[in-house]
Amino acid sequence: MMKETLCFRKEKVPENLDAIVIGSGIGGMTAAATLAKLGKRVLVLEQHDQAGGCCHTFTEKGFEFDVGLHYIGQLHENSLFKLVMDQITEGQVQFVELDKHIDTIVIGSGEKSRKYTIYSGKTEMEEHLKEQFPDDTKAVEEFFKIMKMSARNTHLLAALKLIPQWMALFLLKSGIANLYSSIFRLVGTNATAVADSLTSNKDLHIIFYYLFYGVPPKESSCVINALLLHHYKRGAYYPKGGASEIPFHITKVIQKFGGRVLVRAPTAMHENPRKSAVSQTSLSGINT
Structure with a gap:
């Protein structure tokens, strides 16, 4: 199911950040989770109303749809990719193997x-x-x-x-x-x-x-x-509960170490820095 996410507001930005990641695609989320597990406090900013990039989902007429993820390979036991996925989600995402066809x-x-x-x-x-x-x-x-x-x-x-x-x-x-x-x-x-x-x-x-x-x-x-x-x-695998389970559990890892993932966040990359809420508030005084 789709997971509730936090919308950007000044008061939701953690203090004493170590790093800011612009964009919450799987690459950005992986980088943020890796930094978090090294003890860093990370802020992930996403312009969309959901985190996860191609791993997010949407609902239409009571049905949930994936926007990008179809199935994933290389998740057999003891594979390097499974090790990575377990690390960035702390093993909370379960994958179901599909039929041979x-x-x-x-x-x-x-x-x-x-x-x-x-x-x-x-x-x-x-x-x-x-x-x-x-x-x-x-x-x-x-x-x-x-x-x-x-x-x-x-x-x-x-x-x-x-x-x-x-x-x-x-x-x-x-x-x-x-x-x-x-x-x-x-x-x-x-x-x-x-x-x-x-x-x-x-x-x-x-x-x-x-x-x-x-x-x-x-x-x-x-x-x-x-x-x-x-x-x-x-083999081919699908995350139990849908694609949104992946960013959901990565977000929990980031939050566990004092970081946060905020959506609907205007960024200096896409707006005039003088008008950007991020550049005026969350980036002020932060060591990146």
Whole structure:
């Protein structure tokens, strides 16, 4: 169910703040909860009337709807992601695993429509696709190799951010990085190009990249798209009670250490600082 939230008012701003987070999307809430668990007093400001970004919900005619969250992967026991979720919510959010059949994709309409189903599972996802595309089993195998390689080597991309820029550019432009892992080459290759190289079956192209993050496959990295599908190989999960349970329990962690999450909050980022209630009241005298 939707949870009651506190609207911004001067008297609701805690004193002696250590940090202010502008925006209560899952990234901002995670940062705030992490700081709170380190003993910091954090204020989260949100312009909307609910906290949580794409995790918030709304009601219409007695029904509750999620605005963004569909299902989440990588929440199997002892997974890193489950550990993170348990930390920022102190283990208060319960996740229910969905059936193996997690998605149905319908291409076309009417009598010419084609229906395909997506299964989760370490081996079931790949095998089920092969059953539906018996003439393209090699393409499916190659795509799943890309998925596996991407999942195992993503940390190498992050490592480039930890070394001097000149060194990272040298490793990439000289081709040395490609000798170490093909992820450096594939991350700059768009998803459409990779799909075209694997098969001419347009329906299978859609299956490979039906999960996307707002950027069309011809403009997005094949690694990102592959990781999106790989995310559900170990199952798909939904938060018990709805998506709003996530920001609700993160808010409790922030409040536990003296912080607060305030909605309907005007911020200096979007208004004239001289007119902004935040800049005139809550930001005055705060050490950030």
